[in-house]
Amino acid sequence: MGSRAAGRQVRPPLRRLTAGLGRGGTMDTSTGKTGTQEPRPQTRPAAPPSRPVILGLLLGIVLATLDGTVVGTALPTIVGDLGGLDHLSWVLTAYLLTTAVSTPIWGKLGDLYGHKGSYLTSITVFLAGSVLCGLAQDMGQLIAFRALQGIGAGGLFVGALSLIGTLLTPAEAGRAQSLIGVLLPAALIGGPLAGGFLTDQLDWRWVFYVNVPVGAVALALVGLGVRLRAPRVRARIDLAGAGLLTGAILALTLLASWAGTTYPWSSPRILGLALVAALALAAFVRVERRAPEPVIPPRLFHDRNFTVAQVISFVTGAAMLAAASYLPQYMQFVRDMSATESGLLLLPLMLGMMGAQLVIGRRVGDGGRYRGYPVVGGALAAAGALALLTLGTDTSAPVASGLTLVLGVGIGCLMQPTMLITMNSAEPRDMGAASGTQTLLRTIGGSLGVAVLGSVYTHRLAATVTDRLGADGTRLTEAELTPELLRELPAPVRHAFRTGVVDGLHGVALGTAALCAVAFAVSWLIREVPLRTR
Template sequence: MKQKSLYLGLFGLMLGMFLAMLDGLIVGTALPTIVGELGGLNLLSWVVTAYLVAAAVTTPLWGKFGDMFGRKGMFIASIVIFLIGSALAGMSQDMGQLIAFRAVQGLGAGGLMVGAFAIIAVLVPPRESGRLQSIIGVMMPVAFVGGPLLGGLLTDYFSWRWTFYVNLPLGAIALLIIATQIRLKPERIKARIDYAGAALLTIAIVALTLLASWAGTTYAWASPQILGLGVVAAASIAAFVWVERRAEEPVIPPRLFANRNFTLSQILSFLAGAAMMTLTNYLPQYMQFVQGASPTTSGLLLLPLMFGMLTAQLTIGHLITRNGKYRLYPILGGGLLVVGALSLLLLTPSTGTAVASALTITAGAGMGLVMQSAMLLTMTSADRRDMGAASGTVNLLRTIGGSLGIALLGAVYVDRLASDLTASLGPGEAHRLVDAGAEMTPALLHTLPDAVRDAYAAAVTNGLHGIVIGIAVVSLIAFAFAWFIREVPLPKDSPTDSPAGVPADGATEGATGVPAASVKGGTAQAGMAAD
């Protein structure tokens, strides 16, 4: 590929990835308006959950389809499905339709991230990928902050339906660029698709999601429903592992986990996803109900968190490109995330707005370091033939981590909120306020008596403290695992196809856990032909 076409093609890939990141968040600020028009308050959470679950269960499938049938074609197909789901979601007439069409969106979104990462891994040499991965990493905090802001603006000035329609012109541009500018050497594996593994993985993820969402809230932890979901999840995971070991082309090849660094990077991705998704979803609760910020302003108050992530990702991208070393960064990231989470325990109802906002920067830097390191380790620890499956696995685990983190730590938040309100206002008033929590807004809170407002602010703060303690524990686990990563300078060229665990130059893997790689005849760009 010519340099100009390469850069333009990479822009198209990143635009598709940005759509997937943005769409998980842009609908959040529009949900109250959607419920007011379509009804179905009891189904509200599934507008988000349907999208996340569909994206999670299809992510490894899209990666495998790309390995088997061509990465460019599968990426284009995923964009088309995503845009169809977006158009249908915008035309929804009731909550059931919206949830179903959000699931269609998720089916396509599952291929956007994994497809882009797999194509980039083939086009760009590992040593140079550090800088590019850092640019991609910048999009994530921008999407997390920009998504709610954009959703609020579109809802206020146009309609909630435009939170879905906005994907159409952006997706069309991405399609045009990728179809005309990306050129890949045809690389396809002939094998049967692992439908049994895909079905078992889907059952396991759905069961875990329902368990995390219902346990301790809709049903008691010891209820038959929760115990049954636990049995289904455990049995599905065990059966999935058994099937994958015997499948001709498994959805998630077990050979990937023979590499120590790959396995550790998946653990880090899962834990970082739990910390990031939970913190970015519950910090706005504190900003709005305690600090009195509007939804738009609360998004702006998270800018230090975003810039912490952005700075960390850009910095280590350049450093890794310069010297090829990476082991220090996940260790440093885990430590910063622990410190950043614990520092949020300083938040009180009387904390100044500027101070509350500034306290988020350390946690943001820690998340940026861990997530960037996990992605880079994943893509440099897998053979070229498994790039799609590898990128699918790391994104899958990040999504599952985020979903489970929100569900489990969200239950801690609600429990602390209810307990504090019961202690300060009595069970009757506490029950009324907690039941109204799904509809509670800062404006509604300001209409309540001073004593109730103060009690609610204190309860929200205590609930957030429970969440950040949980995040600190998760971060400490990530910090501990990061120490087991093995250091080896990254190769300067792209990998050629080779058996798992065997470098392209024929040498064995050795003690480092990261295979060396080389390219016959020069860099990856020199060997690309039109697809």
């Protein structure tokens, strides 16, 4: 760390997002030996990337994020058209599985054979999957094509981040990354709204077809606007590492999807998945230490800042997704709101995240320090999560909505610096692997966070309702109760169930606060290493 930081200088304040690009010549193209031939770092372009190029990269991130949420509101219509209700969940699960599995592999392929080519290929695969999903004639075809779409989506996010890390130095990339921080929550909110609108006004198939013009624009902007020399390598793909990582991710994703809902945590299936994941991860670590070109290079974790940033990304992903998943339950069951209204009432949470990331990106881009933001963010996020304990059955909707603002600001202060630290800690040859690792850990953290805190929510809800209603409460919690059905029940039953929802949300809030406290504690280990200007 010390030798790397010694020659760095802090860049003068940025006046524009792309100011000063291309003034430092090319990147260091020295090579090293790893058993075959070390890939040469991707050469910096001679001209600065234009704003349309940045837009093309951001569009890929929008596509990947939006398509993970846009399908949800269209699912009832899809089932009515195609049938296959018993396979409904796999329309979402297949996409999430293949996205998670392919993310680190796309990142490594970009490091070996060129980030631009990898990014354009992933968009092409994603668009092909989108068209095929729109043409699907039965649920089996839709699930298979969603899996193909997910494979392409895995390369969109990591490809965009890798290209930003190649085209811009860490000191220059702050503002571009802050825009990513704005797009993520916007896509999370806008996905269900866009899905409902397209389904109602056109047809559910347009939920997939709409990706084609957006993806075509991204292909044109990046394909014509980015000039990078692809490295020429003779490297063997780490097939063993890719296979073991795929197995571990599959097991963890299925565990997160099924545990506490489809199967109890103590069931043989869930315990078996946990064992498979643990064994696959242990074997993966051993293989990566010996592979000439590992999927996730162990050398990345020799940098303390990189390791700390990945821990923060994991717990932040868990805290963010858990809060965003279970707060709507309170809005719909306790405050008797529609799904759209409950989503809109989460705007303070999302606006807090977006505002914090924009401010941090601008301040760091103007030469400011970044170490203090994760520390403050962890404290704010923990305090914001604990503030949710004040929610009750009689809390007004505006107050309940406003309480999420502090949590959102705290999470934003955690997310933005971790992206900067990840890029600053990785050498150019490992930019794709570093971006893929962070994206993967945030995704897995979110999945496991929703699963574990979801079990806490369900347990506390069931315990409270059963305590108040006895055997009738047990039957009530085991039924598939919707907000519409709850309105038809007697007043005492409604009150008991709403009290249970509040108790369940309090359990989620305590778990979220604990995760944020971990992020706060770990953030103190970050070193203020100046951002690279070359």
